[in-house]
Amino acid sequence: MADARETNERRLRRLQQMRRTGSVTKASEALSGIWQAGKKPDSIVLRSALLRADGERSRLTKLVLPRGVALRFYLLAVFEAQCRLDTGDLWQNVRPLKGAESWSTLVAIDGAYDTASGAYDAALKNMPPELRGSARAEERWCTRKLEDLRLRQVKGALRTLEELGHEDALVSMSRGARGQRLYEDFSLMEEGGRGDMPNPNLYTVPVRSWTAARTITLPKDFFLKGWIQVLNPSEIATWLILRWMSHWAPRKHRMSGVFLTTRSRMQAFGLRDDAWEDGCQRLLEFGLIRHAEPPEGLKAAVDAIADPVIKALFSQPTRVRQAYEPHYWQMTDDGLDKDAVQTLDRELTHRRETLADAALKRVQRDSERLADHAPADE
Numbered sequence: 073m074a075d076a077r078e079t080n081e082r083r084l085r086r087l088q089q090m091r092r093t094g095s096v097t098k099a100s101e102a103l104s105g106i107w108q109a110g111k112k113p114d115s116i117v118l119r120s121a122l123l124r125a126d127g128e129r130s131r132l133t134k135l136v137l138p139r140g141v142a143l144r145f146y147l148l149a150v151f152e153a154q155c156r157l158d159t160g161d162l163w164q165n166v167r168p169l170k171g172a173e174s175w176s177t178l179v180a181i182d183g184a185y186d187t188a189s190g191a192y193d194a195a196l197k198n199m200p201p202e203l204r205g206s207a208r209a210e211e212r213w214c215t216r217k218l219e220d221l222r223l224r225q226v227k228g229a230l231r232t233l234e235e236l237g238h239e240d241a242l243v244s245m246s247r248g249a250r251g252q253r254l255y256e257d258f259s260l261m262e263e264g265g266r267g268d269m270p271n272p273n274l275y276t277v278p279v280r281s282w283t284a285a286r287t288i289t290l291p292k293d294f295f296l297k298g299w300i301q302v303l304n305p306s307e308i309a310t311w312l313i314l315r316w317m318s319h320w321a322p323r324k325h326r327m328s329g330v331f332l333t334t335r336s337r338m339q340a341f342g343l344r345d346d347a348w349e350d351g352c353q354r355l356l357e358f359g360l361i362r363h364a365e366p367p368e369g370l371k372a373a374v375d376a377i378a379d380p381v382i383k384a385l386f387s388q389p390t391r392v393r394q395a396y397e398p399h400y401w402q403m404t405d406d407g408l409d410k411d412a413v414q415t416l417d418r419e420l421t422h423r424r425e426t427l428a429d430a431a432l433k434r435v436q437r438d439s440e441r442l443a444d445h446a447p448a449d450e
Contacts, residue, residue, distance in 0.1 A: 077427045084420040086182040087302060087413065093218070096298045096413050099180040102173075103151065103295050110155030115289040117280050118150060120316050121264035123288075129342035131240050131265055132312065135232070136305045136347055141179055141225050142232035143305045146242055148178050149260050151295050154277055163260045163275040169226055176222040180301040183218050227255050234258075240265040244272055285320040288312065291408050298412035299360075306343075310351030313341055314361060318403050329364025329400030352401065357419045359407035364400040 090096050107113075123132045135143035153163045168174045231253070233243035242261045246254045260275040267273040281287045290312075294300055303311070313332070318325040337343055355361045407415075 077424070077431065080420055080423050080427060083304075084417070084424060087416055087420065089182040090180055090302075091413055091417065093183065095180040095182065095218075096301045099178055099301055100296060100298045102177040103148075105173075106152055106155045106178075107292065107296060111158075113154050113292060115291050116147075116151050116154050116295070117278050117287050117289055118147075118312070119263035119278050119287055120285055120319075121262070123312055123316055123341055125338075125340060125342035131236060131242065131263070132309050133342040133344075133347075134236055134240070136309050136343070137232070140228050140232055141181075142229040143308055144300055145175075145179065145226065145229035146233060146260075147290075147300060147308075148175075148295070150275075152178070153260070153275060157277045159277050159279050161277050163277075165256075165258060165260075169256055170219065170223045175226050176219065179222055179225060180298070181218070181222055181225055184221060230255055230258055236265065238266065239268045242266075285316055288315045288319050290315070291405055293405075293408040297408060297410065299408060302412045302416050303358075304351075304354070306347035307351045307354050309343055310348055311355055311360060313337075313343065314355075314401055314403060325402060329402045331400045352399065357423065358415055359410065360404060361401045362404050364402045 121131075123130055125133070132143070135146070137143075149163075152167075156166075157163065170176045230243050230245060234241050234245055234253075236242060242263075242265060244259045244261065244266060246257045248254055259272070262273040262275050264273060278287055280289070300308070314330065317330040317332070321330060324330060332340075332348070334345055337348060352361065356363070
């Protein structure tokens with residue numbers, strides 16, 4: 073419980089700092105400008121190859137990391153591409169890493185938090201003495217420091233995407249004369265990775281496929297309302313997997329919801345229990361998914377599915393193999409219409425109160441238990 077409270081408090085603190093600095097608002101405005109100036113797609117098409125595991129883990133779950141913005145950056149790059157290019161067009165970078173209309177402007181971060189002081193104004197410690205005392209100078213200094221931090225985050229994301237492995241790499245970068253990475257000259261790969269051929273699988277805008285869920289669609293509001301900026305990587309991964317399942321079995325999703333058992337989830341996607349369970353719970357609280365009523369009976373109509381892994385995903389579990397029944401989920405895209413920062417601020421604040429109440433009740437129960445077992449006075 074203490075860890076949950078600390079994690080929630082840390083996340084709420086970061087969110088409120090981004091709200092104070094307008095970080096999410098500015099990034100969302102930059103994305104909206106790209107969308108307005110481009111082709112204005114209602115949804116972004118993502119190849120499901122990003123999700124499916126080939127061995128122990130998928131490219132998606134390799135990007136479920138406690139730090140960095142690699143998964144977010146890749147999805148932002150896909151969004152940018154589809155606002156600018158036609159189906160089948162080859163992606164080429166047209167943006168700098170920093171400055172006006174750069175990649176850095178598309179990423180929202182909270183800034184550098186100083187644990188010792190418990191504040192976000194730690195950047196002021198290194199401010200030149202001649203700038204101190206001027207509110208305007210201090211603001212410019214902190215803004216520049218935040219821009220530098222965003223640039224470091226973008227470069228870190230590019231390194232992570234390139235270091236997924238030779239075949240799995242989602243980004244490729246040229247090297248300078250001394251072997252240093254030329255970050256500005258990066259190339260984006262398709263969702264299935266660079267591949268094992270001499271010529272890499274450079275990113276092209278995919279054709280939307282309605283068969284075998286080869287692609288999934290991400291509503292534009294996921295990007296424009298700030299959700300991509302505030303959801304954790306595990307929550308984004310969980311949301312993408314549930315979207316893929318809703319595309320694969322739309323009628324089942326609509327009528328009774330979809331679910332995943334541990335074995336099927338690990339085999340198909342490589343996403344671990346803690347990431348999945350926590351991701352589902354937070355997405356439920358944020359209004360992006362909802363509980364569905366489980367279907368009646370224990371046999372699902374999946375006999376026609378040839379792929380044994382996919383068949384396992386949608387087969388009805390039985391208590392012979394399961395110690396518990398998994399939750400059935402349905403997507404609620406209406407939740408994407410709401411402002412992400414306001415929604416998370418409200419829900420995380422509510423969770424803080426719930427966790428505090430639970431901790432207090434636990435202390436009271438422990439005290440009562442000790443009192444019941446205390447020796448009586450003679």
